[in-house]
Amino acid sequence: MKGTPLIFERSCPGREGFRLGDPGVPEVDLGATLGRDFLRSELDLPEVSEVDVVRHYTALARMNFGVDDGFYPLGSCTMKYNPKINEEVAALPGFANLHPYVPEELAQGILKLLYELQAYLAEITGMDFVTLQPAAGAHGELTGMLIIKKYLEDRGEKRTRVIVPDSAHGTNPATAKECGFEVVEVKSNPDGLVDVEKLKEAVDEKTAALMLTNPNTLGLFERRIREIAAVLHERGALLYYDGANLNAIMGRSRPGDMGFDVVHLNLHKTFSTPHGSGGPGSGPVGVKAFLRDYLPVPVVDEKDGRYFLNYRLPRSIGRVRAFYGNVGVAIKAYAYIRALGAKGLREASEMAVLNANYLKKLVEDLFVVPYRGPCMHEFVVSAKNWKQNYGVRAADIAKRLLDYGYHPPTMYFPLIVEEALMIEPTETESKETLDAFAQALLDIHEEARTRPELLKEAPLSLPVRRLDEVKAARDMKLKW
Amino acid sequence: MRYVPHTPGQVAEMLAFLGLSAVDELFAVIPEEVRFKGELSLPPALDEVELRRELEALAGANPGSGYVSFLGAGAYDHYVPAAVRALASRPEFLTAYTPYQPERSQGTLAAIFEYQTMIARLTGMDVVNASVYDGASALAEAVLMAFDLKRKKKVVVSGAVHPEYVETVKTYCYGVGGEVSLVPYTPGYETDWGAAEKAADGEAAALVVSVPNFFGVVEDVRRAQELAREKGLLLVVVANPISLALLKPPAAYGADLVVGEGQPLGNALSFGGPYLGFLGARAAYVRRMPGRLVGETVDALGRRAFVLTLQAREQHIRREKATSNICSNQAQNALLAAVYLAYLGPRGLRDVAYHSHTRARYFLTRIDEAGRGVRVLCRRIFNELVVEVEGLEEKYQQALERKILPGLKLERFFPAEKNRLLVAFTEKRTRGEIDALLEVLGVK
Numbered sequence: 001m002k003g004t005p006l007i008f009e010r011s012c013p014g015r016e017g018f019r020l021g022d023p024g025v026p027e028v029d030l031g032a033t034l035g036r037d038f039l040r041s042e043l044d045l046p047e048v049s050e051v052d053v054v055r056h057y058t059a060l061a062r063m064n065f066g067v068d069d070g071f072y073p074l075g076s077c078t079m080k081y082n083p084k085i086n087e088e089v090a091a092l093p094g095f096a097n098l099h100p101y102v103p104e105e106l107a108q109g110i111l112k113l114l115y116e117l118q119a120y121l122a123e124i125t126g127m128d129f130v131t132l133q134p135a136a137g138a139h140g141e142l143t144g145m146l147i148i149k150k151y152l153e154d155r156g157e158k159r160t161r162v163i164v165p166d167s168a169h170g171t172n173p174a175t176a177k178e179c180g181f182e183v184v185e186v187k188s189n190p191d192g193l194v195d196v197e198k199l200k201e202a203v204d205e206k207t208a209a210l211m212l213t214n215p216n217t218l219g220l221f222e223r224r225i226r227e228i229a230a231v232l233h234e235r236g237a238l239l240y241y242d243g244a245n246l247n248a249i250m251g252r253s254r255p256g257d258m259g260f261d262v263v264h265l266n267l268h269k270t271f272s273t274p275h276g277s278g279g280p281g282s283g284p285v286g287v288k289a290f291l292r293d294y295l296p297v298p299v300v301d302e303k304d305g306r307y308f309l310n311y312r313l314p315r316s317i318g319r320v321r322a323f324y325g326n327v328g329v330a331i332k333a334y335a336y337i338r339a340l341g342a343k344g345l346r347e348a349s350e351m352a353v354l355n356a357n358y359l360k361k362l363v364e365d366l367f368v369v370p371y372r373g374p375c376m377h378e379f380v381v382s383a384k385n386w387k388q389n390y391g392v393r394a395a396d397i398a399k400r401l402l403d404y405g406y407h408p409p410t411m412y413f414p415l416i417v418e419e420a421l422m423i424e425p426t427e428t429e430s431k432e433t434l435d436a437f438a439q440a441l442l443d444i445h446e447e448a449r450t451r452p453e454l455l456k457e458a459p460l461s462l463p464v465r466r467l468d469e470v471k472a473a474r475d476m477k478l479k480w
Numbered sequence: 481m482r483y484v485p486h487t488p489g490q491v492a493e494m495l496a497f498l499g500l501s502a503v504d505e506l507f508a509v510i511p512e513e514v515r516f517k518g519e520l521s522l523p524p525a526l527d528e529v530e531l532r533r534e535l536e537a538l539a540g541a542n543p544g545s546g547y548v549s550f551l552g553a554g555a556y557d558h559y560v561p562a563a564v565r566a567l568a569s570r571p572e573f574l575t576a577y578t579p580y581q582p583e584r585s586q587g588t589l590a591a592i593f594e595y596q597t598m599i600a601r602l603t604g605m606d607v608v609n610a611s612v613y614d615g616a617s618a619l620a621e622a623v624l625m626a627f628d629l630k631r632k633k634k635v636v637v638s639g640a641v642h643p644e645y646v647e648t649v650k651t652y653c654y655g656v657g658g659e660v661s662l663v664p665y666t667p668g669y670e671t672d673w674g675a676a677e678k679a680a681d682g683e684a685a686a687l688v689v690s691v692p693n694f695f696g697v698v699e700d701v702r703r704a705q706e707l708a709r710e711k712g713l714l715l716v717v718v719a720n721p722i723s724l725a726l727l728k729p730p731a732a733y734g735a736d737l738v739v740g741e742g743q744p745l746g747n748a749l750s751f752g753g754p755y756l757g758f759l760g761a762r763a764a765y766v767r768r769m770p771g772r773l774v775g776e777t778v779d780a781l782g783r784r785a786f787v788l789t790l791q792a793r794e795q796h797i798r799r800e801k802a803t804s805n806i807c808s809n810q811a812q813n814a815l816l817a818a819v820y821l822a823y824l825g826p827r828g829l830r831d832v833a834y835h836s837h838t839r840a841r842y843f844l845t846r847i848d849e850a851g852r853g854v855r856v857l858c859r860r861i862f863n864e865l866v867v868e869v870e871g872l873e874e875k876y877q878q879a880l881e882r883k884i885l886p887g888l889k890l891e892r893f894f895p896a897e898k899n900r901l902l903v904a905f906t907e908k909r910t911r912g913e914i915d916a917l918l919e920v921l922g923v924k
Contacts, residue, residue, distance in 0.1 A: 002784075003783035003785050004586045004589070004590045004783075004784055004785050004786060005590070006590060006594060007822045008594070008597070015825075016825065016827055016828070017822075017828060018561050018823050018825075018828040019827060019831055020828070020831040020832065020835055023834070023835050023838045023839075024911050025839055025842035025911050025914070026838070026841075026842060026845075027838065028837060028838045028841050030726060030834075033837070034698055034726065034837075034862070035860060037702070038701070038727055038728055039726060039727065040724070040725075040726065040727060040732075043601070043725060043826040043829065043830065044601050044826070045598060045602075045821055045822070045824070045826045045829065046598075046821075046822050046825055047825050047826065047827075048822060048823070048825060050823065053819065053823045056822070057568075057591070057819055058567070058570070060586070060590050060591055061567075061570040061573055061587050062572065062587070063586040063587040063590070064572035064576050064587035064588055065572065065576060065581075065584045065585065066572050066573070066576040067571075067575040067576075068574075068575045069571075069572060069575075072577065079577060080483070081483050083483060085481075085528050085531060085532065087569070087574075089531070089535035089536075089539070090750075091748075092535065092536065092539035093546070094536075094538075094539025094540055094542045094545045095539050095542065095545070095751065096545075096748040096749065096750050097546070097557075097748070097749055098544060098545040098750065098751045099544065099551040099555060099751075100555055100749070100752030101551050101553055101555075101888050101892070102542075102544030102545075102549075102551065102885060103544065103880070103885075106542065106543050106544030106880075107542045107544050107545075107751065108541050109537070109539060109540065109541025109542040110538065110539075110541075110542050110751050112538060112541070120522055123520055123521050123522060124520060124522075135614065135617070135753065135754070135810075136806075137807065138795070138806055138808070139617070141805065142655070142805055145655075146654065146655055149655070150654075169796075170794075170795040170796040170797070170798070170799045170807075171795050171796075171805050171807050173795075173799040173800035174798070174799055174800055174802040174804070174805035175805040176800065177800040177801075177805075178624075178652075178655050178656065178804065178805045179655040180655055180656055183800040220509075221509045221510055223509060223510075223511050225514060226511070226514060249510070250520075251516060251519070252507050252516055253510050253515055253516050254514075254516050257514055257516065258514045274812075275575070275576065275577045275578070276573070276576075276810075276811050276812030276815075277573050277574075277576045277578065277579065277585070277588040277811040278578040278579065278588070278610070278772065278808055278809050278810075278811035279611075279754075279809050279812060279813070280753070280754030280808075280810045280811075280812055282754075296651070317651055317654065318647050318650055318654070319616070319647040319648045319651055320617070320651055321613055321616050321617050321644075321648055321753075322554055322614055322615060322616035322644040322648065322741070322752070323554075323555070323751070323752025323753055324751065324752050324753070325752070325753055326753040327750055327751040327752055327753050327754075329753075329754055331535075335531060335535055337522065338525075338526050338531055338535075339481035339525060339526055339531050340481065340482065340483075340525055341523065341524050342519045342521070342522045343525065344481070344482050344525050345522070346519075347482060348482075348484065350506065350507075351484045351486055351491075353506045354486075354491065355494075357498055357506060358497060358498065361497065361498060374506065374508075374509055376509075398581065399581075402581065402583060407577070407581065408581060427483075427484045428483050428484060429485070430486065430490075431485075431486065431490045431493070431494060457780070459583050462583050462584060463586055464783055464785040465583070465780040465781055465783075466779060466780045467582050467583065467777050467778070467779050467780075467785050467787045468777045468778055468780075469777065469789070471777045472775040472776065472777035472787045472789040473775070473789050473790055475775070475776070475777070476766065476775060476789070476790070477776040477777075478593075478596055478607050478608075478766070478775050478776075478789075479593070479596050479597035479600045479607070479608070480593070480597040480776075
């Protein structure tokens with residue numbers, strides 16, 4: 001039966017799209033120049049015209065859903081609006097056509113931009129130095145944790161363990177392992193916060209660091225953060241900040257002032273760069289001054305008004321990628337910060353927190369609220385009452401929301417909440433949108449009560465119905 | 481600018497609904513000692529007119545972007561067709577999240593499935609993931625994968641692999657306690673296979689070779705294949721995807737893992753990123769692959785559809801037992817690559833590769849015929865080569881004065897390589913531009 005179309009099925013032998021004319025230089029006998037043993041005999045790619053390509057990818061685009069299409073309250077992902085001007089300026093030929101190895105004197109504009117962005121991010125986070133090299137949040141985590149590893153080794157310490165809360169993002173433990181650490185998980189207390197007493201027991205002379213998100217993945221602010229920092233620092237361990245939730249606190253609180261030694265940010269969350277269906281992101285890392293020499297090289301530096309790539313960091317962990325970072329993403333984040341300024345960034349966080357609390361109050365009676373009290377920029381509810389009462393699960397609610405024209409919240413995360421739905425409206429959504437979304441949940445609740453099969457079959461209005469994920473994993477058909 | 485829609489009246493209304501009277505109260509939960517007081521020290525907000533002016537000024541202060549460029553070394557100035565950019569920048573792709581809700585993300589999922597298929601065909605590999613950060617991190621991930629598969633922690637890396645890739649591999653190896661054994665290259669800029677054989681002891685998990693290598697040379701892959709087979713190493717090949725329109729797919733000479741930089745496929749130079757790293761493997765290794773994979777399935781009505789699959793390898797499910805900590809892929813860049821490959825097709829891609837090659841050969845031949853003061857140092861090349869230029873520094877400056885970027889001074893990475901220039905060619909360079917470069921270098 002027909003389903004999602006593929007370009008290969010539009011292929012017609014002999015049809016051509018893009019071709020080049022005469023080379024304009026002498027022709028070459030490839031057998032002679034490259035060696036017959038090294039040449040390939042066939043190349044199987046689609047044979048389509050330009051109009052075929054345009055219609056195919058336009059059709060695929062219509063099967064997608066982005067922030068431009070509608071509300072996207074995906075917790076932990078900060079799906080705020082991506083300003084159009086940022087796309088236009090990042091595509092300016094002066095940036096887009098710039099080769100990374102162009103002499104520095106011919107690239108002073110971009111180096112200045114990157115230098116300033118490093119400084120802005122340091123100011124926003126309360127850190128001393130920032131690198132823009134990491135390509136994404138998890139890449140930033142890897143960078144930050146390698147910095148901690150090398151610093152501790154240089155001090156002659158053998159610290160082998162990294163502590164993560166049970167509410168942490170999966171990247172935290174995965175990163176710790178990739179840096180050669182053993183992972184120790186600490187349970188959250190009944191308020192959804194770090195259990196400081198348990199933490200004290202867990203931290204010892206083998207502890208390298210605690211990786212923490214604040215506000216945490218439940219959308220709650222870790223009020224005892226200074227005390228937590230002291231627990232780590234008194235025992236010679238460091239404190240790592242996962243910046244996934246920075247959108248809650250810009251201009252209101254800074255990780256550097258909380259006592260964090262290393263932070264990573266997600267420019268694609270907090271600083272409005274588009275998620276691109278899964279990337280590219282950008283995961284800058286900020287450190288306190290005592291860790292500066294451990295940053296990956298190069299960092300962008302300035303002397304006497306001239307900007308340059310500084311490779312002279314004696315204790316650097318080395319590179320984490322080629323070139324200097326996802327510069328195209330950095331340009332968009334730079335434009336965002338320049339557009340908003342200090343007041344605008346603070347207002348963004350304020351309205352993000354207002355929206356989350358407003359929406360929480362509108363919908364919380366429909367669910368079980370695992371942790372009481374005001375939230376920050378996002379909140380987590382449990383649909384276990386829906387499961388008990390109507391036999392429908394968090395995933396069913398999510399799929400039904402698709403029929404209502406919304407992207408659903410994050411499901412089943414954090415892992416410590418049963419039937420979790422994690423809702424992050426962001427500041428760019430209006431009161432009207434939040435009211436309508438709350439009404440949709442109310443309507444779906446009524447459907448769950450009266451026609452639960454509707455939720456279990458949802459989505460019903462999209463090009464495809466629910467997918468057989470088990471079959472995909474079993475058949476492993478990963479190419480056409 | 482502000483991108484928040486609230487009116488002051490609505491803010492008041494929403495606060496009242498919450499039983500609050502001021503925004504400050506929303507932040508009462510933040511303890512006094514970590515509250516930020518005052519205002520962040522940032523430049524004042526700009527309206528869109530000012531913002532554009534400001535960014536245009538910064539873009540304008542990069543004159544190198546407008547020069548005739550013979551720079552390559554891992555990032556190539558290929559032409560990006562208008563249709564490729566127009567399609568890939570559609571907001572339904574650009575502003576979507578990772579396709580975790582597959583029923584509403586079939587566009588992205590189908591495009592990644594096509595990407596996986598086309599890269600698999602180019603490289604000859606059985607499975608290709610949905611992309612990783614860039615070519616260098618793709619290689620680092622492949623090395624970690626090889627460690628895991630072989631249960632050994634040493635890798636033999638050709639010194640003719642991009643030096644920034646080697647540095648990235650070293651950084652990742654530092655994390656897991658792995659060892660990198662770097663093999664020298666010969667005066668002809670090929671891997672020193674004798675030295676590689678010595679380095680490939682019983683501790684080594686894999687051999688890494690780049691084809692073409694950093695210096696542009698198409699390595700004798702038969703030697704790599706033999707060595708890997710004899711010593712029981714996994715063969716990891718770093719490939720330039722455009723070159724694969726002409727060259728044998730690495731699977732044909734025994735590659736177990738193939739990685740590379742996908743930037744040449746429809747992605748802007750953008751001062752080094754964002755790009756995409758591709759990573760392909762033999763089918764047997766699929767469960768040890770890092771990153772996202774898209775697979776085919778059916779929906780409840782039996783219609784074909786696509787979904788992220790084998791997620792039990794990934795960090796959001798497996799946490800510290802995941803195959804990698806990577807979470808995202810470079811979906812937007814992979815989409816550009818997919819549309820590029822689909823649009824160019826077998827003949828268009830071959831045109832691009834062939835035109836690039838003919839230009840490099842023209843340059844090489846002209847130097848051979850007339851060269852005094854300039855010497856070609858490598859021969860079996862694809863689109864890039866090393867030349868020795870007497871008095872390079874002076875000629876380099878003269879080229880810049882004529883708004884030509886003559887290539888990369890090898891000294892940047894290899895201090896002993898004085899007066900050596902790595903020169904790259906794409907289909908965008910004209911005969912006239914190449915003649916101008918030859919003239920500056922003193923080739924008449």
